[in-house]
Amino acid sequence: MHKIWVVVRREFLEKVRTKWFVISTVLGPLLMASFIVVPILMAERGASERKILVVDASTDGFGAGVVQALRGPGPIQAELVATSVGRIESVADSLNALVGGKALDGYLLVTDATVADGTVEYRGKNVSSMTDMEILRSVISRELLTARLGRAGVARSIVAESQIPVRLRTVSIRGGKVTDSSGASAFMLAYAVWLVLYMAILLYGVQVLGAVVEEKTSRVIEILVSSLRPVQLLAGKVLGVGAVGLFQISIWAASAWVLFRQRDLLLRIVGVQTGGVMGGGAFPEVSLGTIAIILTYFLLGYFLYASMFAAVAAMSNSEAEARQAQIPVMMLLVIPTILMIGILQQPDGGMAVALSMIPFTAPIAMPVRWAAATVPPGEIAGSIALLLGTLMLIVWVAARIYRVGILMYGKRPSPRELLRWIRAS
Amino acid sequence: MQDDLVIDLQHVTKRFAGHTAVRDLSLMVPRGSVYGLLGPNGAGKTTTIRMVMNIIAPDEGTIRLFARDATGRDLSHRIGYLPEERGLYKKMRVLDLLVFLAETKGVERKTAKRQAQDWIDQLGLTDWALKKVNDLSKGMQQKVQFIATVLHEPELLILDEPFSGFDPVNTQIMKDVVVRLARLGTTVLFSTHIMEQAEKLCDSVCIIAKGEKVLDGRLSEVKRQYGGRNVVVSVDGGIEALHAILEDRALVAKADRYPQYAEVELTAGADPQALLESMIRQRLQVRRFEVGEASLNKIFVDLVGKEAATPRAEEEHRHA
Numbered sequence: 001m002h003k004i005w006v007v008v009r010r011e012f013l014e015k016v017r018t019k020w021f022v023i024s025t026v027l028g029p030l031l032m033a034s035f036i037v038v039p040i041l042m043a044e045r046g047a048s049e050r051k052i053l054v055v056d057a058s059t060d061g062f063g064a065g066v067v068q069a070l071r072g073p074g075p076i077q078a079e080l081v082a083t084s085v086g087r088i089e090s091v092a093d094s095l096n097a098l099v100g101g102k103a104l105d106g107y108l109l110v111t112d113a114t115v116a117d118g119t120v121e122y123r124g125k126n127v128s129s130m131t132d133m134e135i136l137r138s139v140i141s142r143e144l145l146t147a148r149l150g151r152a153g154v155a156r157s158i159v160a161e162s163q164i165p166v167r168l169r170t171v172s173i174r175g176g177k178v179t180d181s182s183g184a185s186a187f188m189l190a191y192a193v194w195l196v197l198y199m200a201i202l203l204y205g206v207q208v209l210g211a212v213v214e215e216k217t218s219r220v221i222e223i224l225v226s227s228l229r230p231v232q233l234l235a236g237k238v239l240g241v242g243a244v245g246l247f248q249i250s251i252w253a254a255s256a257w258v259l260f261r262q263r264d265l266l267l268r269i270v271g272v273q274t275g276g277v278m279g280g281g282a283f284p285e286v287s288l289g290t291i292a293i294i295l296t297y298f299l300l301g302y303f304l305y306a307s308m309f310a311a312v313a314a315m316s317n318s319e320a321e322a323r324q325a326q327i328p329v330m331m332l333l334v335i336p337t338i339l340m341i342g343i344l345q346q347p348d349g350g351m352a353v354a355l356s357m358i359p360f361t362a363p364i365a366m367p368v369r370w371a372a373a374t375v376p377p378g379e380i381a382g383s384i385a386l387l388l389g390t391l392m393l394i395v396w397v398a399a400r401i402y403r404v405g406i407l408m409y410g411k412r413p414s415p416r417e418l419l420r421w422i423r424a425s
Numbered sequence: 426m427q428d429d430l431v432i433d434l435q436h437v438t439k440r441f442a443g444h445t446a447v448r449d450l451s452l453m454v455p456r457g458s459v460y461g462l463l464g465p466n467g468a469g470k471t472t473t474i475r476m477v478m479n480i481i482a483p484d485e486g487t488i489r490l491f492a493r494d495a496t497g498r499d500l501s502h503r504i505g506y507l508p509e510e511r512g513l514y515k516k517m518r519v520l521d522l523l524v525f526l527a528e529t530k531g532v533e534r535k536t537a538k539r540q541a542q543d544w545i546d547q548l549g550l551t552d553w554a555l556k557k558v559n560d561l562s563k564g565m566q567q568k569v570q571f572i573a574t575v576l577h578e579p580e581l582l583i584l585d586e587p588f589s590g591f592d593p594v595n596t597q598i599m600k601d602v603v604v605r606l607a608r609l610g611t612t613v614l615f616s617t618h619i620m621e622q623a624e625k626l627c628d629s630v631c632i633i634a635k636g637e638k639v640l641d642g643r644l645s646e647v648k649r650q651y652g653g654r655n656v657v658v659s660v661d662g663g664i665e666a667l668h669a670i671l672e673d674r675a676l677v678a679k680a681d682r683y684p685q686y687a688e689v690e691l692t693a694g695a696d697p698q699a700l701l702e703s704m705i706r707q708r709l710q711v712r713r714f715e716v717g718e719a720s721l722n723k724i725f726v727d728l729v730g731k732e733a734a735t736p737r738a739e740e741e742h743r744h745a
Binding site: 224 | 442478480481497498501504506507508509510511512513514515516517521525526528529530531570573
């Protein structure tokens, strides 16, 4: 037991001292900070006005209505240029030069056809901006509705009054109780859970692979096996790298929490005035139960994949060979990722339930389901039991492959040889 | 007597897929001896040593260490093992690495630190203690490996081809350390295919070839048994005075005569001492009597065959 501890400590200290660890630990919170800051900065930049002209060749002054509707605090400011259908192209030609010279962002061509069948044309340099185009589209269609209803004799004020935008507020119900989190934030949480688990299991699993290959290629293993049992070595390695993983994830989680709590301060530092009103949605409510589920499945999943990676590494003679040999293991981890959207859309669907039961996909699929919907306790228990059983079997097999593999050089073993390794006592 | 065997192998056999690496090998290493396990590449030396260390298990036979049934790994605190294929963690600092390796053998962390520092100073690596292994030259890395082997003051050193790849200066330093430790009572088992090394260091040897023992015993006895049949003699009066003795077919098989001396090849089983006695009995004034010891290398070649004795470069360690 003491010897395992010695291996764990070495693995932990050496890993934590690497440049890789320091850089990724710092980069994590920076990335999170940028997730908070960048969208707001973008919105901020979006707040700078776009200037457009409405070239109105209609006979009933439809363009003036559009200009009127765009007036106010919106990001697009418009001015009217009245013209006739005959001269519209020559006006457009002269405006092209203005757009090119950056005096103007674009112009809208309005004719009688607009009111008749909805044809309208916008030319400008911001056509790729979905928000700008959405604003234009909705303003024009509202004006069209007003114009057409006006023709039928409905007063403008009545039209305005009847157009009430719908605000759908979603609240998720968990365990029969209404929670503070909205549907959107449940989705966000599930998504985040998936990302964290996938990254963590893959990242640290591959670290185990690298560590085993390093010991083998550097031949330090020859010295180690004289004083450590392969099982002690394997356990120490997996636990040590796992501890590094938990340590790093804790740092990330803590900094995410601090960053979110202090986001106003953060935004002020980068020069954004928030005025206390925050965009970007509320931080999803993470209950203790959710954290427990995530941790449990992370640990079980990590142990499962780390032992598989260790066995694969023990079979290989070089870093390159190991990279190739790990692909089948990696695929097991990628499957729930590919089917992720399906799980998120139907957390109680047949596929989601199946994936959260299969031991190789459960470490990711089950916490995602848990975050997105209510999972019956029976299913959780079943999934953990299956996962634990498989884990023990895999660890047993992996330890046997590891024990023989670390001292074998040369050709990679065939499946038949592998079976012999596993059976050898 | 049996209790004083540090290593005791009885009828050990190890088979790998397709071939037998070690066949019915018995090996007894007494306490305090420097024991050479000799053989050409692929003879089964490394396999034997790995079985002693319990890294692999024998298919047949028994292995006892320190007269106990415990395995090499359980006794790792009493054994210093230097494998043939050896490496270090490249990115670790020298001192940390040595402390770690000592800890895996059960040395307490504090003690390990102190002893590691002692050895580092002793072998002239003081300035490198906090450098990464990667920054060290190959010779220095070899010293570090050696320190890792002896740091925990083992009673038994098992060195698998200890000097392969060492430069002459380091080889000498390491040999001096081994000799010093042996004098302090450490038992040493080391394997080599270079006979000159064994001749200088060992007091007992075992020669194996193709997994089987060819001979074993104390080096002096081995030499007497297989060598010592060439004698150079010279007496007052020159070759004429020796004539009668050189014609004694019971003692002398063949003699090359020179004006002042003769090179004599004794008959099989004849004792050089008998030749000397008969010379004295004839009242000859002996000026020179030199028993030419056959070198270990010659014995090895005679027994194993020239072909096997010549290391083949492409021979791979996994057959060893």
